[in-house]
Amino acid sequence: MTPADEPLVSTRRSLHALAVHVISPLRVQATGNEIALQVRPEGFGTPDLPDGSWIATRGPQLVRVDPSGDEHSIAITSLRAAAHFVGLAEPAASALSDETLEIHAGATLRLADVWATGEEALRAFDANAPIHLWPEHFDIAIEAGNATYGISPGDDDHTEPYAYVSPWTPPAKTGPSTFWNATSFTGAERPVTDADDDGEIPAFFRAARDLLTAR
Template identity: 40%
Template sequence: MDERSLAVTRRSLHGVAELVLAGPQYRGGGGIRLRVVPGGFATLADPGVRVDGDRLITSAGKLPLTGTYAEVAEAAGLEASRLDDVYSGGPGVLPGEGLEVDPEAARLLADAFARGDAALRQLAPRETPVLWPEHFDVAVTLDEVNYGVSPGDDAIPEPYAYVGPWTPQTGDFWNTSFGAARLLAEVPDVLVFFQKGRGLVTDPE
């Protein structure tokens, strides 16, 4: 996968998550939480609005993720809305900016979210994984430890799984400032990685 295509697609889909899904949902009183669905991610309402690869699926039909965020939202009967008043550190995109979504990169990111969502549901059956529009990751929190999968960011450009204890840990497993991270391409079983981190937090070696 071309690194630029992945980065540009990730930023564009992050922008869609905030401006087209979470923003309008929040303004309508539905909160900012999103969920992972086959092919991508969606608002909480069912069927609601969802991203499937390089398409936006709405009551108006399948819309291509092309043009500006404002144009895509308008075509879906929505008003693009940023969430700067709710959090900091979001995608930083403007409604008038254009999208660039590579179908192959979109599928790779959707697969990362799907793997993360499945592993989180096995790790914590009583919890509902949330796709947060701020950092664009799917995660749960258990006993003051964050578990999740990110599609990548400025520090780690590829999709990765992470374990982030609120209390700093020591040892070889913990390889980042926030805890532990592993590239999904190098993790055959995300659940095993989560369980390893959970065990080390509760019973340090």
């Protein structure tokens, strides 16, 4: 990992912790069982909750919109502060870490762009499939046919964002010289960069679907 990657990786890890320990649990608290999140402008957050409220990140800020539509925001600092701000119930809120999260404003916006690009690409590929941002892996994805198609902001094996296809049945031939070139899972992957045009990621998804359909 190069020094230029460090703000992106540390910010991703901090936002991932926020998703897992604060924002998704807040949705579970409001709905009883729903954990999935969604893309929001300049970030991610809950869908509208049953009372009409919602929670989201917006760049380096955490935003709470009340049922009345009133909006409140604070800088993202620690998991505990975030939990108290959004109204996560006790004792869960006070049990969270009060250590300062590493949040870099530019990195939050780059990650937001990745999710927004991914959402657009997934809709272009399959306009009818529900798109979810899953807190566990911090990716946005759909299920179509017999595979999962998604965009990851990065993970322990990838410092940079990437698009992926994960078939439910492993392809016959995999490896770096094949289409199914993923290194840390069975499937295909490609980087997501600022140089991608609007059609490149949907084309990658379609190529995978065609190969899966043909076998």
